[in-house]
Amino acid sequence: MTYVTNGNLAVAAEGGKIDPMHQFLIEPVLGRPWIVGGYDLSFTNSALWMVITLVALWLFMLGGMKRELVPSRWQAAVEGFTGFVQNMLISNVGPEGKRFVPYVFSLFMFILFANVLGLMPVGIVPGWHPFTITSHLTVTGVLAIISFSIVLIVGFGKHGFHFFSLFVPHGTPLPMIPLIFVVELLSFLVRPFSLGLRLFVAMTAGHILLKVLAAFVINGINLGPGYIAIVSLPSFVLMIGITLLELLVAAIQAYVFALLTSVYLNDAVNLH
Amino acid sequence: MDANAAKLLGAGLAAIGMGIAALGVGNVFAAFLEGALRNPGAADGQQGRLFIGFAGAELLGLLAFVTMIILVFVA
Numbered sequence: 320m321t322y323v324t325n326g327n328l329a330v331a332a333e334g335g336k337i338d339p340m341h342q343f344l345i346e347p348v349l350g351r352p353w354i355v356g357g358y359d360l361s362f363t364n365s366a367l368w369m370v371i372t373l374v375a376l377w378l379f380m381l382g383g384m385k386r387e388l389v390p391s392r393w394q395a396a397v398e399g400f401t402g403f404v405q406n407m408l409i410s411n412v413g414p415e416g417k418r419f420v421p422y423v424f425s426l427f428m429f430i431l432f433a434n435v436l437g438l439m440p441v442g443i444v445p446g447w448h449p450f451t452i453t454s455h456l457t458v459t460g461v462l463a464i465i466s467f468s469i470v471l472i473v474g475f476g477k478h479g480f481h482f483f484s485l486f487v488p489h490g491t492p493l494p495m496i497p498l499i500f501v502v503e504l505l506s507f508l509v510r511p512f513s514l515g516l517r518l519f520v521a522m523t524a525g526h527i528l529l530k531v532l533a534a535f536v537i538n539g540i541n542l543g544p545g546y547i548a549i550v551s552l553p554s555f556v557l558m559i560g561i562t563l564l565e566l567l568v569a570a571i572q573a574y575v576f577a578l579l580t581s582v583y584l585n586d587a588v589n590l591h
Numbered sequence: 592m593d594a595n596a597a598k599l600l601g602a603g604l605a606a607i608g609m610g611i612a613a614l615g616v617g618n619v620f621a622a623f624l625e626g627a628l629r630n631p632g633a634a635d636g637q638q639g640r641l642f643i644g645f646a647g648a649e650l651l652g653l654l655a656f657v658t659m660i661i662l663v664f665v666a
Contacts, residue, residue, distance in 0.1 A: 411639060
């Protein structure tokens with residue numbers, strides 16, 4: 320018997336051993352890897368869920384991009400998202416921020432859809448395993464590196480080597496300049512790591528928590544009625560609450576990623 | 592001390608960091624609300640800064656979590 324809840328396929332009933340990391344395993348969808356010339360090119364569950372995210376996003380945008388004069392509900396929803404991202408960029412970067420709306424919008428929507436799809440209860444269908452692509456540092460790290468590269472390209476392209484004045488705030492006393500420069504440079508270089516790490520760890524932590532609680536529910540049920548009352552039921556109620564919290568975290572992390580990207584773009588466009 | 596026991600103890604100690612980060616996150620929102628209720632007109636304009644502060648406080652808690660996971664599953 321397998322017990323399915325919250326989009327996480329919980330441990331098999333007879334096992335009893337909690338294995339919260341199994342859900343993050345990347346494996347080929349078709350069962351065995353497809354090796355070409357020594358490289359593993361298999362279509363993995365990670366790739367599958369990226370495609371699902373892309374299709375969901377595409378359908379969502381397709382329904383709202385009809386450009387009707389009187390917006391339908393769907394178009395109003397899409398315009399809500401685009402307006403949200405545009406406001407965020409204009410208030411953080413200024414009028415020049417409009418150039419970055421396409422990038423930040425794609426980033427925000429991809430992360431949001433990936434996070435929320437990872438929480439969907441698709442595990443109810445036997446044999447289906449939900450997978451949160453943003454729970455891997457490789458994915459979030461690459462997103463962070465893209466953001467950081469755009470900041471560097473915009474910064475150096477617009478200001479040339481004057482971009483380095485970003486690391487020396489106005490009015491720094493002369494003897495302090497070498498120290499401040501090093502500190503500011505370090506804080507600048509650490510940005511892509513903190514950007515990628517935050518999203519990845521927030522997603523991983525939430526899914527581990529849900530899986531551990533799900534295992535408590537199963538193990539309590541297996542141990543008998545007394546344990547159901549004191550372990551399974553409270554854990555299950557807690558899971559419902561945590562799931563709602565995770566939905567909030569999924570949205571907040573997508574927002575924070577887009578917000579920090581626009582703050583960093585502001586540094587590149589306007590210096591200090 | 593047994594190496595495995597030391598690892599698990601370290602992971603438990605790292606969990607303290609997450610609790611303290613929870614205080615930090617609470618502090619960010621408490622200070623925001625305190626200011627926002629005094630001057631509701633200025634509150635909406637500061638939401639971006641609110642979330643930047645939240646992200647900073649949260650990141651440090653998540654780093655404690657990473658330490659924990661590395662100790663239990665990797666080290």
